[in-house]
Amino acid sequence: MDFNTALSNDLNIRRKRLQEEMQRQGVDACILTTSVNVFYMVGAIYNGYFYLPSEGEAIHFIKRNIDFELEHTIHIRKPEQILEELQKAGLKCPQKILLEIDTLSFSDCDRLIASLKLQKENIVNASVLLRRLRSVKTDFELSQVRLCAKRHIEVYKQIPYIYKEGMTDLDLQFEIEFLMRKHGSLGIFRSYGANMDIYMGSLLVGENAESPSPFDFALGGKGGNSVLPLGACGEKIKKGNTIMVDMAGNYSPWMTDMTRVFSVGKISDLAYKAHAVSGEIHQTIVSQAKPGIACADLYNIAMDIVNRNGLDAYFMGTRQQAKFIGHGVGLEINEPPVLTPRSKELLETNIVFALEPKFVIPEVGAVGYENTYLVTDNGLENLTVLEENIIDLNNQ
Amino acid sequence: MDFNTALSNDLNIRRKRLQEEMQRQGVDACILTTSVNVFYMVGAIYNGYFYLPSEGEAIHFIKRNIDFELEHTIHIRKPEQILEELQKAGLKCPQKILLEIDTLSFSDCDRLIASLKLQKENIVNASVLLRRLRSVKTDFELSQVRLCAKRHIEVYKQIPYIYKEGMTDLDLQFEIEFLMRKHGSLGIFRSYGANMDIYMGSLLVGENAESPSPFDFALGGKGGNSVLPLGACGEKIKKGNTIMVDMAGNYSPWMTDMTRVFSVGKISDLAYKAHAVSGEIHQTIVSQAKPGIACADLYNIAMDIVNRNGLDAYFMGTRQQAKFIGHGVGLEINEPPVLTPRSKELLETNIVFALEPKFVIPEVGAVGYENTYLVTDNGLENLTVLEENIIDLNNQ
Structure with a gap:
C-alpha cells in the first residue's frame, strides 16, 4: 500500500472515531481550525474550517487557496458563511457543537459561536476530546x-x-x-x-x-x-x-x-x-x-x-x-x-x-x-x- | 546609565502610556498574561498575571517561582484569587477591564471574566491596544x-x-x-x-x-x-x-x-x-x-x-x-x-x-x-x- 492510500485509510479511521464520540455525546457537528487538529483530520494544513457532522462526510470550508486535492470543499471568506453554505446545501444546522475552546482565541471563538447562532451551553470542548482521541x-x-x-x-x-x-x-x-x-x-x-x-x-x-x-x-x-x-x-x-x-x-x-x-x-x-x-x-x-x-x-x-x-x-x-x-x-x-x-x-x-x-x-x-x-x-x-x-x- | 536602570526607566514609560490610554478609555485596570505582553511590561516573563490599575502601581500575581526581584508581588495558584487579593489589599475592584481577548484562549478568558465577576460588555480588547502601543x-x-x-x-x-x-x-x-x-x-x-x-x-x-x-x-x-x-x-x-x-x-x-x-x-x-x-x-x-x-x-x-x-x-x-x-x-x-x-x-x-x-x-x-x-x-x-x-x- 502506498503512503497516500495508507494516509487516506487512516484519516477515515480517525474521523470515524471522532464521529462515534460525537454520537455518544449527542453532538451534531465538530469544527476544527487549529493547525494540529486540521492536520490530524485532513493529513494537510489549510486556512479554514474542517467541518464534520456526526454522520456523513466532512466538509472543508477553505479561506485560502490550497494546492492539493480535497473532496467536499467550499470556499469562504469568513466564518459567517459556514451556516449559509450548510443551509444552501440542504444540510442540518448544528445545535450542539464541538469547538476548540482551549486553543481558539476568545475573539475568534466568540465570533464563530455568534456566526453559527449557537447558545454557549451547547458548546462542547473539542480541544479536550481531540487530545484524548489523538493520544x-x-x-x-x-x-x-x-x-x-x-x-x-x-x-x-x-x-x-x-x-x-x-x-x-x-x-x-x-x-x-x-x-x-x-x-x-x-x-x-x-x-x-x-x-x-x-x-x-x-x-x-x-x-x-x-x-x-x-x-x-x-x-x-x-x-x-x-x-x-x-x-x-x-x-x-x-x-x-x-x-x-x-x-x-x-x-x-x-x-x-x-x-x-x-x-x-x-x-x-x-x-x-x-x-x-x-x-x-x-x-x-x-x-x-x-x-x-x-x-x-x-x-x-x-x-x-x-x-x-x-x-x-x-x-x-x-x-x-x-x-x-x-x-x-x-x-x-x-x-x-x-x-x-x-x-x-x-x-x-x-x-x-x-x-x-x-x-x-x-x-x-x-x-x-x-x-x-x-x-x-x-x-x-x-x-x-x-x-x-x-x-x-x-x-x- | 546601566542596562537595568535604562530598562527600569523604560518600563515606567511603557506603563505610563498604557495608563494614559486606560484613563482616556475609562478603563479601571488591565490584566496581561501572554509572554509577549508580560515581557513588554515587566522586562521578564513570568507565569501569572500582570495587573495594572489606571492609576498607581502594577501588581504581579505570580503562579510559579521567579528568580528575579519584583516589587508588589502576590503569589496565587489560580485566577480566582486575584479578586480576593485585591479586596484584601483594600484596592478597588475593576468594573471595566482590558483583557487579551485576541490571544487568550476562549476557556482561559472565560474563566478570567467569571473569576473577576465581570460583565462581557465591560471587557475591552487589550490585544489590539497593546499591539498599537508596542508599535x-x-x-x-x-x-x-x-x-x-x-x-x-x-x-x-x-x-x-x-x-x-x-x-x-x-x-x-x-x-x-x-x-x-x-x-x-x-x-x-x-x-x-x-x-x-x-x-x-x-x-x-x-x-x-x-x-x-x-x-x-x-x-x-x-x-x-x-x-x-x-x-x-x-x-x-x-x-x-x-x-x-x-x-x-x-x-x-x-x-x-x-x-x-x-x-x-x-x-x-x-x-x-x-x-x-x-x-x-x-x-x-x-x-x-x-x-x-x-x-x-x-x-x-x-x-x-x-x-x-x-x-x-x-x-x-x-x-x-x-x-x-x-x-x-x-x-x-x-x-x-x-x-x-x-x-x-x-x-x-x-x-x-x-x-x-x-x-x-x-x-x-x-x-x-x-x-x-x-x-x-x-x-x-x-x-x-x-x-x-x-x-x-x-x-x-
Whole structure:
C-alpha cells in the first residue's frame, strides 16, 4: 500500500472515531481550525474550517487557496458563511457543537459561536476530546513515530563526537541543532498550552539546571535571553558538570521525546546514584505498566522509589519541582495522558508516552533519562533504545 | 546609565502610556498574561498575571517561582484569587477591564471574566491596544532593534560564502540557521495570530516560490513536510534560479526583518526588471513617507509603480497574492501598522516597519528585497543597510 492510500485509510479511521464520540455525546457537528487538529483530520494544513457532522462526510470550508486535492470543499471568506453554505446545501444546522475552546482565541471563538447562532451551553470542548482521541495512535501514526525515533537515536549517538572542551552550553546546543536539521528535523516543535515557549528542546548544564523557568516543562534553566527564560544560558561547560540533552524529536509530524546525560569527567556519587534511581524507576514501571493501569499509580511507583532512596529534595528540580514524571507524545510534545498524582487517566493500548524521572543535583547538574514508550497489549515497548548510562565525554 | 536602570526607566514609560490610554478609555485596570505582553511590561516573563490599575502601581500575581526581584508581588495558584487579593489589599475592584481577548484562549478568558465577576460588555480588547502601543518604540527599544539589525546584516553578508553548488534549498537554510545561532539568534521567533506557523524564517528557491501556503506570510512555499507547509521544500538549487532569503532577525527580543536575493548564474530579464521595480518602490516610499502619511497611501504608491510596469501578475505571488507590502516589527514579527489598501493607520515617529515589495517570476523564483525602516521626524531611516542588488553566487 502506498503512503497516500495508507494516509487516506487512516484519516477515515480517525474521523470515524471522532464521529462515534460525537454520537455518544449527542453532538451534531465538530469544527476544527487549529493547525494540529486540521492536520490530524485532513493529513494537510489549510486556512479554514474542517467541518464534520456526526454522520456523513466532512466538509472543508477553505479561506485560502490550497494546492492539493480535497473532496467536499467550499470556499469562504469568513466564518459567517459556514451556516449559509450548510443551509444552501440542504444540510442540518448544528445545535450542539464541538469547538476548540482551549486553543481558539476568545475573539475568534466568540465570533464563530455568534456566526453559527449557537447558545454557549451547547458548546462542547473539542480541544479536550481531540487530545484524548489523538493520544491513542493508529498503525499509520506508529510507523511515523518509529521513523522519528530512529532519527532521534542517530542524532544522539553523535553527540560525544561533536563536544569540544571549552564549549558553552549554547555552543553545544547549536551543534546539536545543526545535526538535527541535517537528519531531517522539521524545525517546528509544537507544544500545547499558554506557558510552553520553547525552541528545539532543552540542554541543561551544571547549576543552570536549578534555575526555575516560567514555562511548564519538566525542568527549567535560565535561557540565553530574558525573552526565552528556558534551557541553556551561555555558561561554559565545566569539569564535574553533567550535560542533560532533551532536544526535540521532531523528525516526523509525530514526535518522540528522549533525554540522555553526558558528563565532563567524573561527577559526584550522589549524581551517579540519582541516575541509577532514574533507571530503577524506568525498570519498575516497564515491568508493571500495561493497559488499564492508572497513570497516578505510575507516578506513585516512582515517588516510592524516590522517597526510599531519600532523593525527594532533588526529584524533578530543586528550587522548583515539577509534579509529573511523564506525558503523552504525538503531534504536540505534551499530549495526554500526564503522569501526575491526581491523574484520572488509564494507560490504553497504542498510547505513546515519554517517561522522564529526573533529578537535579546542586553544583553538578541534571541526571536521569527519558524514553518514549508504546503501550502494547502486553506492556511497554521502548521506542528510543540507546545507551542509558551517563557517558563521560572525557573518555571518548 | 546601566542596562537595568535604562530598562527600569523604560518600563515606567511603557506603563505610563498604557495608563494614559486606560484613563482616556475609562478603563479601571488591565490584566496581561501572554509572554509577549508580560515581557513588554515587566522586562521578564513570568507565569501569572500582570495587573495594572489606571492609576498607581502594577501588581504581579505570580503562579510559579521567579528568580528575579519584583516589587508588589502576590503569589496565587489560580485566577480566582486575584479578586480576593485585591479586596484584601483594600484596592478597588475593576468594573471595566482590558483583557487579551485576541490571544487568550476562549476557556482561559472565560474563566478570567467569571473569576473577576465581570460583565462581557465591560471587557475591552487589550490585544489590539497593546499591539498599537508596542508599535511606537522607545529609545531603549530602538537600541535593541539596532543591535538586532547589526547582527542580521553580519549573517546575510556571509551567505555567498556558505553556498555550494549542488545544495538543496534546505541544505542552504540549515547552514544559514547555524550561522544565525552562532551570531546570537535567540531561536524563538514569535508571530501573532492563528495562521502564522513558521520556523526561523523563509528561504524560497525557483518555482517553489509560487506554491501557496496556508499561513499569512508575504510569500508561500511548499515546505519540507505537510506539517509545516511553508518555505524551502528540499529541491536542488538550479542554474537560473533565485534564492530569496527572508530569515528571522531574532538577535534581540526586538526583531528586524530583511530580505535579500541571490542568483545562481544569470536570471531572466523579467526577473532583473522586477527586482529593479522593487528598488523603485523602496526609493519612492523612502522619499515620501513621514509621520502622518497613511499606510494605505504607501500601498497605493507601490501598486501604481507595479501597474505602470505591467508587473501586477507577479506582485506578492502568482497563484496566491498577498494584499500587503509591509508591516510593523517588534517583539513579534507581524506588528501594526500593516501596509494594506484598506489600512486606516498613519505612520508615526518611532514606528519600525518592514517594507517588502516582492515579485514571483515563474521558473525563476522570487525577487525584490525587504528593509526595516525607522520612522523619524524627517522621514525614514533604513536600519538594514546592505547591498540590495541580486548577488550572483557563481561570481563570488
